[in-house]
Amino acid sequence: MKKIALFYSFLLLSTIIFAQSIVKNVPFTNIGPSVMSGRVVDLDINPNQPTEFYVAYASGGLWYTNNNGTSFSPVTENAPTQNMGDIAVDWKSGTIYIGTGESNSSRSSYAGIGILKSTDNGKTWINVGLPDSHHIGRIIINKNNPDDVVVGAIGHLYSSNKERGIFKTTNGGKSWKNVLFIDENTGVIDISVSPTNSNIMYAASWERTRKAWNFDGNGQNSAIYKSTDGGSTWTKITNPKSGFPSDKGVGRIGLATFNDNIVYALLDNQNRRPAQKKDKKNGLKKEDFKTMSSSDFLNIDSKKLDAYLKENRFDKKYTAKSIKEKVKKGITKPVDIATYLEDTNAILFDTPVIGAEVYKSTDGGKSWSKTHKGFIDGLYSSYGYYFGIIAVNTKNENKIYIGGVPLLKSDDGGKTFEPIDKENVHADHQALWVNPNASGHVIDGNDGGVNITYDDGKNWTKNNSPAVGQFYYINVDNKKPYNVYGGLQDNGVWYGPSNYKKSKSWESSGQYPYKRIGGGDGMQVQIDSRNNNIVYSGSQFGYYTRHNLETGERFSFKPKHELGDSPYRYNWQTPILLSDHNQDILYMAANKLLRSMDKGESFEVISGDLTTGGKKGNVPYGTIATISESPFQFGMIYTGSDDGLIHLTTDGGNSWKKISNDLPQGLWVSRIIASQHKKNRVYATLNGYRSDNFKPYAYISEDMGNTWKSIANDLPNYPINVIKEDPTDENILYLGTDNEVYVSFDKGQHWQVFSNGIPKVAVHDIVIQAREKDLIIGTHGRSLYKANITSLQQYNNVKNKTIAIFKLPETRFSSSWGSSWSQFSKPFLPKIKVSYFTSNTGSVKLEILADEKNVLYSKSLKADKGYNYLDYDLSVTEKSLKIYFDKKKIAIKKADNGKYYLPKGEYILKLTIGKESSTENLVIK
Structure with a gap:
């Protein structure tokens, strides 16, 4: 209960901090995209009306539809997190439980805050416990009593903890009992209840x-x-006697119960496959070179070796002739051939594990038998930890479905399988619902959203209206209107117009506003400032491409180490950077910094290893995670690594200095930013x-990293992903955490919550379009948001004023104001957005004046301390017609909606608090 009390204290503090923020009214607008969607983790369908259901996205919150996915509405906008693990709905009472924190254990699986509960269909939420569980695998509600709930908690992802296993409440979450605890590294990923007896689980x-x-996903x-x-x-x-594997190779298990006694299990078996006999006819193998002697290597047929080198994409400079010469001289060894082809990521795919297996019990779990012969190849490789879903049609014992990269169906109880996903169904399947009352009706949740079929996978609809994209990195170009680019988790790289508005009109034109330019897990993007059609973008672990968006020309690259050297270690989000000093120069980072002087055609190494050297494991580590070059000096470059090191070179890589000794050690350097205002300043x-x-760590240095000062003093406990300087005011900083956006007006001494219109979601990147003064937020779960920061950039000019209006946009007069094309269409309503600043909360009087004496419109408003916004509809009172316009012989017709609108001219917009006023010219052309 102490943990719950601490949670509510923290939630109350967050509410107070937001209420006190002077930027709480600055509006953000979501600018999509939605068509590629994001990762679904769970579905809950109304059994009596399958067109009504909820969808939980890994980091995009909970969404509801009652029209079969034609449209969705969010139901966790006011929840303290959007990180979903599992959901359970009692459709009779409208009670919803959310297990927060994703269960997939991926590198982008965010931790949760326990169990959220709503008793009013998601209008309000309360936390009812298990805040230290972090990740929830499954929730089961007793169908006869919504207060009787069983939860499977997986526990912390990166550390050991006790709050894991199975928990049960009989009072709706007021208290919980840990009814199954195994150890501090073992949680519960799935629970399945018998559809015929709710006591059997x-x-x-x-x-x-x-x-x-x-x-390690097994044990x-x-x-x-x-x-x-x-x-x-x-x-x-x-x-060992049950027939189900029970050794150290047992990984994630998914369950599907048909009745009290019949239950299926999908196992990720991480035991190694039996050794296969080598077929010499298949030619050379990578493993051959690991034990080959130099003399044996020199006897290999050169044509055969050249073919092998070409097939495995060795650099063109490596030929049978050149390598054999090096082997003769002792410069190169045969094992270097194998090493050249290896990197940490290859372990995920090269490891010959048994993989997916389906088991069935017909006696209530006493005995188990594998349903199929051989291996289910192609469902997933050695990363079965990311999957684990199995479903059975509860009216047909032999009809089962399993999900991995493809979605497979079996009509014979798992003896044989066939793929049923089609071209409009994304790979990587995470959630399934099978309608027992309508054979062939399946709803699938995957890494690309929701798909529905009514004919068992022959045809699918795609239901991706929510903007729930999981962005890693974003950027903007300088076109008009400018485009926003970004890389997304498992959905490639996309770009689209910054003036995007949600609409289904693209379904008529066939042209979705955003376009895809890359696949895989989309990562960083750089745009050539001289020609915005030249774009560099890539996918995970350093695979990048230079695109010409105008001609369609593409050039792909991933720099390789020299034969004989250790392979490069590339970060999942491999950083790239075009030099501001010369847009032909591209920096790219592995564990060393690489530089291309010819747009990525060739690279040279300009550093040694700028990490602690990596660690043995199956995930690349000891990699450079962030790069920044000073705009004041070419070759003045900072790097930050995933293992906590920051380095600086001031001579283009000839010499390097480690500048992170005085910072906390062993943490991921999420950003290093060379200031655009002061040469020696760095963040x-x-x-x-x-x-x-989960502590926040942010620092500033005014002497190129020789000394550092913390600027995270009043930030809450959310890890920080990005910091960005304002391009016009050196005092203004923007910061994105795993839950919110913040702004500082004093170089980080104090921070203001900056998230009006954005739910509690992870913010991975921030970019500013300087010309348009727009701030773009790249979230990992809710796509992109935009806010205009023109008024924020003037803060230090207005902070001491009682009230100040910011420059008004010019407006063009239209005779159609207040009119509509027909009785069935809405009238065209004009408005201008007025932004202003007040030093105190209070009442504000708005006036529109023709001159200093004639008031055409007035209204009283309430204003908060800080930034405020109001929409003025350009109307005037009927009284002002006689007082001013009639005397001036200016005729104003009443619009169809009964209002009178300002004619062309120049007016004064005035705001008054007490005795203090501010005015601004209002121009209607």
Whole structure:
């Protein structure tokens, strides 16, 4: 209960901080995109009306539809997090439980804050416990009592903890009992209840440990448990005699219960496959070179070796002839051939594990048998931890579905499988619902949103109206209107117009406003400022492409190390940077910094290893995560690594200096930013999320990193992903955390919550379009948001004024104001947005004047301390017609909506607080 009290204290503090923020009224607008969607983690469908259901997105919140996915509305806008693990709905009472914190254990799986509950269909939410569970696998509501709930908690992702296993409440979350605890590294990933008896449940425990450099998703404690009393007590039912694997290779398990006794399990079996006999006819293998002697290597047929080198994309400079010469001289060894092809990421795909297996029990879990012969190849490789869903049609024992990269169906109880996803269905399947009352009706949630089929996968509809894109990185060009570019989790790289407005009109034109220019997990983007059609973008682990958007020309690159050297280690989000001093120069970082002088055609190494050297594991680590070059000096470059090191060179890489000794050690350097205002100024943010450390770390240095000062003093406990300087005012900084956006007007001494219109969602990147004075926010779960910051950039000019109006936009007169094309269309209503600043909360009087004496319109308003906005509809009172316009012989017709609107001319907009006023010219052309 102490943890719950602490949570509510923190929530109250967050509410107070927002209420006191002087920028709380500055509006953000979502500018999409939505068509590619984001990762779905769970679905809950009304069994009596399947066109009504909820969809939970990994980091995009909970959404509701009652028209079969034609449209969705968000129901967690006012919730304290958008990080979803699992949902459960009692459709009779309207009670919803959300298990926050994604269960997939991916590098982008965000932690949660426990169990959220709503008893009014999602209008309001309360936290009812388990705040230290971090990640929730499954929630089961007793169909006869919505206060009786069983929860499977996976626990912390990057560290050990006790709040994991199975918890049960009988009073709606007022208190919880840990009814199954295995150990501090083993949680529960899935629970399945018998559709014929709510007392019978099966649960899957999962032992897993993740570090920034390694993921072990299997262990002796991964097993299946059973309860016959509604989840109050549990018994382990898998053991060496049961027929179900029970060794250290047991990974994630998904469960699907047909009735009390028949249950299916999808196992990620991480045990190694039996050794295969080598077929010499297949030619050379990478493994051959690891044990090959130099003499044997020199005897390889050169044509055969050249073919191998070409097939494996060795640099063109490496030929059979050149390598053999180096082997003869002792410069190169045969093992270097194998090493050249290896990187940490290759382990994910090269490791020959058994992989996916389906097991079935017909006696309530006492015994199990594998349903199929051989291997289910192609469902997933060695990363089965990311999947684990299995579903059974509860009216047909033999009809089952399993999800991985493809979606597979079996009509014979798992003996054979066939793929049923089509060209409009995204890969990577995470959630399934099978309609027992309508054979072939399946709703699928995947990494690209929601798909629905009524003919068992022959045809699918795509239901992706929510803007729930998971952006990693964003950028803008200088076109008019300018475009926004960004890389998304598992959805490639897209770009689109900054004036995007949500509309379905594109379905008629066939042209969605955003365009895709890359696949995989989309990462960083750079745009050539001389020609905005030249774009560099890429995917995970350093695979990049230079695009010409006008001609369609593409050039792909991923620099390779020299033969004989250690392979480069590329970060998941490999950083690239076009030099401001010469847009032909491209920097790219692995564990060393690489530089291209010819637009990525060739690269040279300009540093040694700028990390601590990496660690043994199956995830690339010890990599450069961020690069920044000073706009004041070419070759003055900062790098920050994922293991906590910051380096500086002032001579283009000839010499480097480590400048992070006085900073906290071992944290991910999420950003290093060379100031655009002062040559010696630099900002750094560190992120401890990958060790379950949620503290904010932000620093400024005025002497190129020789000394650092913390600027995170009044920030709440959310890890920081990005910091950005304002281009016009050196005192203004913007900052994105795993939950909010902030702005500082005094170089980080104090921070203001800056999130009007944005829910509590992770912010991965911030970019400013300087010409238009727009701030773009790239969220990891709610796509993109835009705010105009013209007025914010004037803060230090107005902060001491009682009231100040910012420059008004010019407006063009239209005779159609207040009119409509027909009785069935809405009238065209003009408006201008007036932004103003007040030093205190109070009442404000708005007046529109023709001159100093003639008031044409007036209204009283309430204003908050700080920035305020009002919409003025350009109308005038009927009284003002006689007082002013009639005397001036200016005829104004009444519009169709009964209002009178200002004619062309120049007017004065005046705001008054007490005795203080501010005016601004209002021009209607």
